[in-house]
Amino acid sequence: MDLQETCVESAVVYDGCLLHVNRDTVRLPDGSLSVRECIKHPGAVAVLALQDNGNLIMERQYRYGPQREFFEIPAGKIDHGEEILVTGQRELLEETGFVASVWIHLTTTYPCIGYSDERIEYFLARGLTKQQRNLDDGEFLEVFELSLEEAIEWVRCGRINDSKTIIGLFWLEKYLKDWRV
């Protein structure tokens, strides 16, 4: 069965600092018309920064949408025209002060397919050395270290419940042995 929905008319209904919302009229598979609203997003990169001692570089950050703090892996939006590897390197340095000598692309996921075109590119970063972090204006976060085992336990008990972080941690636990790095 062909499930595709084709755009008949597209309108930008909100064009903000962070969020850009489209309201499109679409033709459905049965020929009828409907409305689809969605966020246009440039995509993001998330980084599993794993030290030689087995600890991951983690962040504690307040998130205004859900109105609470989260424990997260470093991540950030892709700047216009930026290579995803460069985004990963830039965000890791800006947010945590770490640089990595080895970067391995793990996977691509879609966090919010119901109303956003965002994709998240995951990297494993190894060979970490500490430099100076340089947060964006208006960005406040605390950096800490956590073993993969402890992080997985935090997922199980619900202390880590950010989706991008859960996927990254499960992926690392499941497939790390395959890479021999």
Add this chain to the structure above:
Amino acid sequence: MDLQETCVESAVVYDGCLLHVNRDTVRLPDGSLSVRECIKHPGAVAVLALQDNGNLIMERQYRYGPQREFFEIPAGKIDHGEEILVTGQRELLEETGFVASVWIHLTTTYPCIGYSDERIEYFLARGLTKQQRNLDDGEFLEVFELSLEEAIEWVRCGRINDSKTIIGLFWLEKYLKDWRV
């Protein structure tokens, strides 16, 4: 360090059929003011419907935001005032035609903390029997069965890349043995 951001002023900047967007002025931890834009979302429920033969009930659905098809577990939004168990039962029946005699809550995740307050509640559904599905207007999707082993392989190779589905599958693979159901 206190990382909380407090709302100074809140405005609804887009109030659509599906999407509701707020643009708030907030006070940051250093006392300065900034703007936060976020989606107000009622939350969703996702269902891992596992048959006695080991097959999961899966869906193939076109998603207009990312402009492509995805393989997904059944899921849907919480209606106003609805219990999450009722949402899970309703969505599973509407989308796939299955009812389940055993429902186990697995976990709660936040799919999109950068710009949405959405949370996803996960249930495992067992004791499945087939009835008649009843899709919402404008909803088109195909139902199929897939073994957990095959689904995990589809995640590894990128054929399944919807975040809510990845988390559900990894969770089931990792913890199913703990429940003895």
